[in-house]
Amino acid sequence: MANSTRPLAIVTGASTGIGRELARCCAEGGFDLLIAANEPAIDAAAAELRTPDVQVQAVQADLATIEGVDRLCDAAGGRPVAALLANAGRGLRGGFLDQEFSEVRHVIDTNVTGTLYLIQKVGRDMRTRGEGRILITGSIAGFMPGAYQAIYNSTKAFLDSFSFALRTELKDSGVTVTCLMPGPTDTDFFERAGLLDTKLGQAPKDDPATVAKIGFDAMMQGEGDVVSGWKNKVQAAVANVTPSGVLAEMHRKMAEPGSGTK
Numbered sequence: 713m714a715n716s717t718r719p720l721a722i723v724t725g726a727s728t729g730i731g732r733e734l735a736r737c738c739a740e741g742g743f744d745l746l747i748a749a750n751e752p753a754i755d756a757a758a759a760e761l762r763t764p765d766v767q768v769q770a771v772q773a774d775l776a777t778i779e780g781v782d783r784l785c786d787a788a789g790g791r792p793v794a795a796l797l798a799n800a801g802r803g804l805r806g807g808f809l810d811q812e813f814s815e816v817r818h819v820i821d822t823n824v825t826g827t828l829y830l831i832q833k834v835g836r837d838m839r840t841r842g843e844g845r846i847l848i849t850g851s852i853a854g855f856m857p858g859a860y861q862a863i864y865n866s867t868k869a870f871l872d873s874f875s876f877a878l879r880t881e882l883k884d885s886g887v888t889v890t891c892l893m894p895g896p897t898d899t900d901f902f903e904r905a906g907l908l909d910t911k912l913g914q915a916p917k918d919d920p921a922t923v924a925k926i927g928f929d930a931m932m933q934g935e936g937d938v939v940s941g942w943k944n945k946v947q948a949a950v951a952n953v954t955p956s957g958v959l960a961e962m963h964r965k966m967a968e969p970g971s972g973t974k
Contacts, residue, residue, distance in 0.1 A: 716767050718744045719794030722784070722834065724775055724827075727753040729899030730849060730892075731799040733924030739766045741928065743795060748784045750774045750800075775800045776821035781830045792841060795931065796834045798827045799849040803864040803905030806969055816863050823867035828874070835878075835887065842886035847931040848875045850891045852939060857956050859964035861912075864905070872937075879936055888934040892927030894918065895940070909973065912966040 721738040725731035727749035735747050735757065744767040747758060751772065758770035771787045773780035802822045804815055831846060838844025851868035858865025875891035882889060896902075898917040907913035923940045930938040965971060 716744050718742060718765075718767070720744050720746060720788065720791050721795040721797060722746045722748070722788070722793055722830075723797040723799060724748045724784070724830065725800035725849075727751055727757050729901065730894065730897060730920045730924050730927075731797075732757050733921045734797050734799055734847070734928060735761055736921075737924050737928035738795065738797070739763070739768070741932065745769070746771065746784070746788055746793075748773055748775060748800070750776075750780070775826040775830065776818055777826065778829060781826055781833065784830070785833050793834050793837065793844065795845040795847070796831065796838075797847045797849075797927075797931070798831055799847075800827065801849060801864075801867075801901075803861060803901055803907065805861070805906035805910075805967075807860055808862045811863075819863050820867060823864070824870055827871065831878070835882075838887045839882065839885050844887045845931050845934070846878075846887065846889045847927055848889065848891050849927070850875060850893045850937075852893050852895050854893070855952065855959075856963050857960035858967065859960045860910075860967040860969065861905075861907075861963070865963070876936065888931070890927070890931040890935055891937040892923070892930065893937060893939045894923045894927075897923050906969075907967065909970055910967050911971045914972040915966075 721743035723731055723735040726735040726747035735745055739761050746769050748771040754770045754772050758768045762768040771784050773783045775781055802819045804819050848871055850872040853865045854868035854872040872891055875889055879889035896917045897920050899920050902908055902913040926938055926940040
């Protein structure tokens with residue numbers, strides 16, 4: 713990327729939804745942008761966010777792969793990354809035994825493996841410089857055993873936990889780690905995950921712009937975690953004191969294929 717006096721932010725999963733709104737927050741908050749997604753819509757997002765004052769570079773890459781993450785990092789051209797917003801994620805409908813394992817693995821590699829590889833690559837340089845901000849998009853889904861969405865919820869539980877561990881490891885390093893934990897949000901996620909025929913897919917959802925602003929502000933303030941929306945805060949609190957078996961049954965009723973028509 714060309715020389716600029718503005719700090720650089722990397723935002724993944726930025727073609728739509730929360731990621732696109734996080735990128736918008738960064739642009740309005742004084743950052744240049746390097747944004748990525750695995751679809752051509754990332755170029756349209758870049759065109760929308762680019763202004764005379766804001767440099768925006770788009771990378772279309774599969775961030776479930778080592779090669780895709782390397783291509784994203786190489787696109788920075790050695791420019792220091794001031795903020796990393798690791799937001800890319802995928803879901804998958806249905807019961808685990810009925811899913812194609814190639815699809816299961818792609819969800820895990822997108823949500824966990826690729827995300828961790830990117831955080832490690834960028835985070836090492838941040839630690840060396842003694843400054844930087846990392847925002848990880850987890851989910852309140854990580855508090856619930858996700859019957860009929862077992863892989864997604866499990867990956868989010870991993871990210872929620874990982875973010876707190878990494879934050880503690882980086883204490884006093886100058887690098888902050890923030891975990892954004894949204895609830896159901898009005899994005900393309902539910903359609904892409906095949907969840908539109910479920911109660912979860914049809915339930916009211918939060919505005920992605922509001923969710924992103926909450927997460928961005930928390931990152932800029934160096935907070936450890938933030939649950940967006942008061943209903944989600946209540947649900948997270950309830951989940952902490954509810955037996956896992958009960959939570960799994962509650963989730964089954966929301967996410968079982970066809971539950972939206974029952």
